[in-house]
Amino acid sequence: MKSLSNFMRTSATQCVCAVLSVLCMGAAMAQTPEPVVSVVFAGDIMLEGGPDRAIRRGQDPFAGVAHLFKSADVRLGNLECVVATVGSVEPEKPNVFRVHPRGLKYVQRHFDAVGLANNHSGDYGPKAFAQMLGLLKKSGLGYYGGGLNLKEAHTPLILERQGLRIALLGYDEFQPRNFEADHDRPGVAWSEDEQVVRDITDARRVWKADVVITVMHWGWEEPMANERQRKLARLMVDAGADAVIGGHPHQLQDTEQYKGKPIFYSLGNFVFEGFPDKVNNVAWVVRLSIDRQGVREWKAHTVKIDRQGLPHAGQQASVVMHLR
Numbered sequence: 001m002k003s004l005s006n007f008m009r010t011s012a013t014q015c016v017c018a019v020l021s022v023l024c025m026g027a028a029m030a031q032t033p034e035p036v037v038s039v040v041f042a043g044d045i046m047l048e049g050g051p052d053r054a055i056r057r058g059q060d061p062f063a064g065v066a067h068l069f070k071s072a073d074v075r076l077g078n079l080e081c082v083v084a085t086v087g088s089v090e091p092e093k094p095n096v097f098r099v100h101p102r103g104l105k106y107v108q109r110h111f112d113a114v115g116l117a118n119n120h121s122g123d124y125g126p127k128a129f130a131q132m133l134g135l136l137k138k139s140g141l142g143y144y145g146g147g148l149n150l151k152e153a154h155t156p157l158i159l160e161r162q163g164l165r166i167a168l169l170g171y172d173e174f175q176p177r178n179f180e181a182d183h184d185r186p187g188v189a190w191s192e193d194e195q196v197v198r199d200i201t202d203a204r205r206v207w208k209a210d211v212v213i214t215v216m217h218w219g220w221e222e223p224m225a226n227e228r229q230r231k232l233a234r235l236m237v238d239a240g241a242d243a244v245i246g247g248h249p250h251q252l253q254d255t256e257q258y259k260g261k262p263i264f265y266s267l268g269n270f271v272f273e274g275f276p277d278k279v280n281n282v283a284w285v286v287r288l289s290i291d292r293q294g295v296r297e298w299k300a301h302t303v304k305i306d307r308q309g310l311p312h313a314g315q316q317a318s319v320v321m322h323l324r
């Protein structure tokens with residue numbers, strides 16, 4: 001009996017401990033803060049010319065802005081050139097950009113993934129585009145807004161950090177349209193409104209994304225966004241996008257907050273040689289703080305691009321915006 005009562009006492013004690021530990025775990029879980037993930041976006045990366053000359057000298061073209069990416073959970077930019085050794089120039093296309101793969105090690109050093117939906121990634125045709133996809137994969141870099149075929153181009157890139165699934169979708173709507181992917185052709189995703197809405201919905205429904213970010217290549221080379229940009233940005237937010245990041249105008253454009261979601265119409269150039277005017281050599285790198293409800297805060301760092309097309313930035317953010 002003695003041993004039985006001891007056993008019962010022990011069991012009861014174990015039981016109480018188990019209950020307590022479950023309660024403690026519950027309390028700890030309740031206190032565990034929601035994951036907050038930092039996502040950094042840069043504008044247009046075009047490595048031809050000055051940046052490639054720097055690379056050939058063994059110089060990292062991103063060295064002057066490395067601190068903006070260093071502690072971020074996700075680091076992204078728009079790759080505004082094709083990285084390849086094959087392909088042929090698209091006929092009658094002005095300004096064609098192709099760079100040697102030697103620069104990818106620097107892209108890989110500072111970035112997790114790159115956007116491909118733009119009016120230069122197809123400059124050397126589908127063969128070069130396909131080679132670039134292979135090179136990016138080999139370098140461990142993700143990509144969005146382009147793919148080996150139409151389906152892949154419209155499939156979101158999912159990046160998971162601290163259990164938070166972030167979907168990235170990219171679209172070009174600046175001509176030429178023949179850079180667009182097809183069922184059997186590598187290329188970029190084009191922003192047909194209905195398709196964009198479907199992709200955003202699928203990012204949550206099929207790909208189980210917690211947060212969806214759409215990256216656009218659009219607009220005119222002007223300081224303010226046009227009506228088409230505003231209409232599409234709002235449509236994307238209405239469909240479930242948590243943030244819209246734009247580029248292509250080669251300069252900064254205005255920002256907007258719509259239904260609590262930030263819209264950056266254009267971040268401007270980032271690594272790009274060949275623009276004599278100051279307006280084209282001032283850009284933003286934005287850092288979004290994201291939780292399950294979307295963007296809770298963003299910071300913009302001003303970047304200055306030198307004559308070689310290389311970016312430089314100070315430590316301090318120039319704009320800090322708390323959304324919640």
Ligand SMILES: [Zn+2]
Nearest residue numbers: 118119217248
């Ligand atoms: Zn462009």
